[in-house]
Amino acid sequence: MDVLDLLLRTTHAVAALAVVLLFAAAGRSAARRLRQPEVIGEITVGLLAGPAVIALFGTAFLDAVLPGPVFDILTLFGQAGLVLFLVGLAHKLRIGPDRPPHRTMGWVVAGSLVPPLLTGLLLTGWVSLTGGAAVRGTAPLPAFVLMVAVAMSITAVPVMSRILADRGMGESPAGRLALASAIAIDAVGWLLLTVAISLGAGDLTGSLHSARALLFGAVCALAVRYGLRTRAARGICVRLPRTTAVALGASALGVALVMEHLGMTAILGAALVGLAVPGDERAPWAGAVSTVSRVGRALAPAFFVVTGITVLTRAFAAASWSLIAVAVVLGCAGKVLGGYAGARLGGLPRSTACRIGVLVNTRGLTELIVLQAGLSAGVLSAPLVLALVVMALVTTAMTGPLLNALDRRDERRARRRTERLTVRLPGRIPQHRSDRDKLPVETEGGTR
Template sequence: MSTEQVVFLVADLALIIVVARLFGMLARRFGQPAVIGEVLAGICLGPTLLGGLSGTLFPADVRPLLSALAQVGVALFMFTVGLDVDRKLLRGQGKIAVATSVCSILLPLALGAGAGLLLAGSHPGPDRLGFVSFVAVAMSITAFPVLARILADRGLRDTRLGGLAIACAAIGDVVAWALLGVVVFVVSGSGGDSWRLLLFVPYAAVMLLLVRPVLRRLLDRRGPGTGGYAVVLAGLLASGALTEWMGLHLIFGAFLFGAVVPHEVTWVRTELQSHLGKLNDVLLLPVFFLIAGLQVDLAVIGWDGLGELALVLAAAITGKFGGAYLGARGSGLPSPDSARLGILLNTRGLTELVVLGVGLSLGVLDGELYSVMVVMAVLTTAMAGPLLRFTRSRSPTPSAVSAA
């Protein structure tokens, strides 16, 4: 690295931290999750507002360095998502959680596939099936961490409705990442190294059956010190590197490692997750938002783009909200709580940006459609808070599920 690269890298990191923090605080002032402001900060530092100045602030030879830091941030984020997938969340939720999760995946998949077929004509690519499949999966995403933050902010996390929403999101996350893995396999399966993709299934089995019990004993012995932290960090990065080598993406390895960390080792979820979360939230994820924002140029979206945005929003909102509502109502949940559950599961946030980044890196999405999908992710996340306030104000007496 040259001295100029070091200067720009360090100065850019300082700028990213400050701007992301300011936009995050502003978002909270308007009752929105900080992630909304941080995503908008990344977009504002990109060509949408700054035009050519964006290239001056973030030179081309520095962007790969920022991208590398962003990938580490995504790996840590996906590790915490996997760490939060707890089978105990499903206890007591029964058929409501399963039915709601299934419906909130199937309907957006179907509507997303229809939207993908309509969009394929204006966004031709080498793999039409991969494109349609990717759009379908992108519609079915729920942002598990952002959902948890919204529930905490609204005082719903310890209610039965909050527990049900978390359980549905956990099931949905696992299914969505599995489906995304299939899509990546479809898109990447034509290369000479496609045989590596087949290694993921035995790798996952080894992680669950062998690595998990070994990890439990090792982490119990090491405890919440630097030795235990080193084991977890090295493990999640190595797992991410392996799945990247397989041709899937490092997010799958990081997520899988988080999922196999035994929940009996409580310090991992408390101390380590807290420390990692602070570093990631302040530094690495804002870098990811910047990299995402640099690839978004809303200025080039014309009337056709607005029409595509309307189509994407209609498919995303109708599919996720409608699927969750129908599944919950069919399982006997009262209508107000079914509506609130649909609103919560329609939250996409950062998780959607991770998925869209995968699509962009694979060449499934072009720049214009990527920008449209990022706007969809921001709007569906921003809708949750106001709609929850509206539905609660329309219901003067809390239902049994909300009050439980």
């Protein structure tokens, strides 16, 4: 009877996953028509699916369609997809000669982390002065301040990586640097998150658990790295690529889930495994990593739906428009201006710095996970969570249009430069395509 019940639940969960993937396809189609990255459509449809069902048919209907055990299985599908997808994206940071310079990356991380933390302090001050007890909540002040600061500083690695992949920016200098910086920022953010939750509970043992989880992840990553460098591992990968992909995916899932059980995010575990895979382009790992990433990308929409059901259905509460507006303005100012300033201090040209500032402003799913943790721990109130959810959605949706605007600006500058050169050299107007290609054009890495 237990086996039959498990089989029925799994079949139910697979059917629910199929419906989720259909909705995700519809979201991607709508995003393409609106000239948005496809991942924005997936996120929007996924997040709103649960609240829409509740609004139309009621909570009882959603509980009947997705009972607790089935919802748990769907949650595992979504989390597995997120982990597997991040393995491939983190691995790309190690491939090729254009790895982010440590000095530049340090400035970008500082610029994308410190100013947003300060905007979190400003937002807590606004809430304390104008929000009232319902928005402020009852959490201790240190925990509340730190939690809001973390929520303002997070950058969504999964969503940013999908945007980079959709736009073909995964191999660009700005894309690589923004993604690497986002991973470092989120690692710091998750440590601060555990401290905030511990302060809210009056117990700092959670911080020790996080340090233990990081140590476990680092040891596992080193084991994966040195194990894959052996001649036997290379031979197995060449002869049995699918088996290698399954083993790599299982290793990533195991490390991620154990790290989450120990108090750290599964996202960081997936990133550690992806970074541990040797980055030698001559090594045979590219096929296995690509297979793992494709499977993860196919399952990731389930994570959006689960997040929408677990976060938005609890966060809908009265929040003033002024609070939402202040959260959005401070969120954009801290990330865009801070990321731009950090990139410029790191020696990057204005064009690349602008793109990095826009990319690190992407919050998306990671922000929703942080808000869910703060709400569950009682550190954040429902109205404040709603305002920060709107901020996360707005900043994520802004990424594509702002990148498009930057592309158009660079094209206009290139045309004006060409026109000025033509006016200055009227007797040497390039007549052939090969001559026109020699004209200076401002690109993401500078002028060529």
